[in-house]
Amino acid sequence: MLTETITQPRAKGLADLPSVQTDSLLQLIALCNADPRPHKIDVGVGVYRDSVGRTPVLQVIKEAEAILLKTQETKGYLGMSGDKRYTELLRPIVLGRHAGDERIAGVQTPGGCGALCLGFDLIARANPDARVLVGGPTWPNHPPIIRSVGLEIIDYPYYERGQATIRFEDMIQALGNGRPGDVALLHGCCHNPTGADLGDEQWAKVTEVVADRGLIPFVDLAYQGFGRGLEEDASGLWRLLDVCDEVLVAQSCDKNFAVYRDRVGNLFVKTGSMDTTATAMAHVMQSAREMWSMPPDHGAAAVRIVLDTPELAERWHVELAQMRDRINSVRQRIASADPRLSFIGRQFGMFSMLPLSKEQVVELRESHAIYMAESGRFNVVGLSDEQVDPFVEAVLHVMNG
Numbered sequence: 001m002l003t004e005t006i007t008q009p010r011a012k013g014l015a016d017l018p019s020v021q022t023d024s025l026l027q028l029i030a031l032c033n034a035d036p037r038p039h040k041i042d043v044g045v046g047v048y049r050d051s052v053g054r055t056p057v058l059q060v061i062k063e064a065e066a067i068l069l070k071t072q073e074t075k076g077y078l079g080m081s082g083d084k085r086y087t088e089l090l091r092p093i094v095l096g097r098h099a100g101d102e103r104i105a106g107v108q109t110p111g112g113c114g115a116l117c118l119g120f121d122l123i124a125r126a127n128p129d130a131r132v133l134v135g136g137p138t139w140p141n142h143p144p145i146i147r148s149v150g151l152e153i154i155d156y157p158y159y160e161r162g163q164a165t166i167r168f169e170d171m172i173q174a175l176g177n178g179r180p181g182d183v184a185l186l187h188g189c190c191h192n193p194t195g196a197d198l199g200d201e202q203w204a205k206v207t208e209v210v211a212d213r214g215l216i217p218f219v220d221l222a223y224q225g226f227g228r229g230l231e232e233d234a235s236g237l238w239r240l241l242d243v244c245d246e247v248l249v250a251q252s253c254d255k256n257f258a259v260y261r262d263r264v265g266n267l268f269v270k271t272g273s274m275d276t277t278a279t280a281m282a283h284v285m286q287s288a289r290e291m292w293s294m295p296p297d298h299g300a301a302a303v304r305i306v307l308d309t310p311e312l313a314e315r316w317h318v319e320l321a322q323m324r325d326r327i328n329s330v331r332q333r334i335a336s337a338d339p340r341l342s343f344i345g346r347q348f349g350m351f352s353m354l355p356l357s358k359e360q361v362v363e364l365r366e367s368h369a370i371y372m373a374e375s376g377r378f379n380v381v382g383l384s385d386e387q388v389d390p391f392v393e394a395v396l397h398v399m400n401g
């Protein structure tokens, strides 16, 4: 008797997952950690470091945390919008002269990353056909966040690494080719990874084109205060708010309050009317509910206490200025070492890109124990004061071949 073999279709399970390409920066961290050479230099890191290579908790945050410990009576839920007073206190800092505009609403998010996720999700809910115009290179997490909500990306070249210049004509042309309702993703300041920020006149032109084309600007403001100053770093955003009815802002306190792991940010949404803003925020709350239900409280509560206590707020400005001054003074030190590095002194924020080939980046790693991203992106304040000279020497050595 013949027996028939019946092959049951096997249900798919976790074992069917494809492998994921690990983030190259994470691979770099692992390589650096495993390097036993005591003089190794890690400029791949994405956080501020002081003159001796630490990422300290700000004194004002320490004091706010002590107040929080003493005064917090409950850890009961705060609700989906998080700490409303915290968001309100950030309005004048982030929105400046637009802080009183009731068509702008804000909500606490887990870091700038959470704000980007929420903002792009809102765009996708409003118009799944919107395309997002993204200048390259950009922060490597931007494209996956945009794609995760199903939006299409239109890339355009933003920066010419060899010349260390912004490809402004290309940028304007790309924005000019945008369709009404498309989104222009813009770095508010301290461009990551290039350090190349738009100047005032360039912001004016970008604003004009964005408004003319009916694009929605989405400003990523992750490093406010790390470039030229709190106000100067938001001036491009404020120009956009002057003329555009619909604007999104993903803001982060993780760097300028040095609370990275506490995940502290906000999404601000401007629409043409208070009614539309209310509807948009109802959608934002719905998405937040699905993604994380409620944002983590601790870091935002500490930031709220700092900003709500005049003496602490004043000292935060001083601590922020100290971080900014260090960033800019390391930039000047590197820039003055060789004309080929002078562009670093004209840029802002923690990051810059060296015009190195992949082979040269590998040579820096293997022969000089210097760890940076393959693109040549490095963090200027990844360097302690005493590491600046050996770093510059090694870079010039490799550049000279």
Ligand SMILES: Cc1ncc(COP(=O)(O)O)c(C=O)c1O
Binding pocket: 046, 110, 111, 112, 113, 114, 139, 192, 220, 222, 252, 253, 254, 255, 260, 263, 264, 265
């Ligand atoms: C350009 C840019 N946007 C957003 C973020 C996200 O910041 P957060 O750590 O607050 O999520 C970063 C962090 O590195 C960034 O560089």
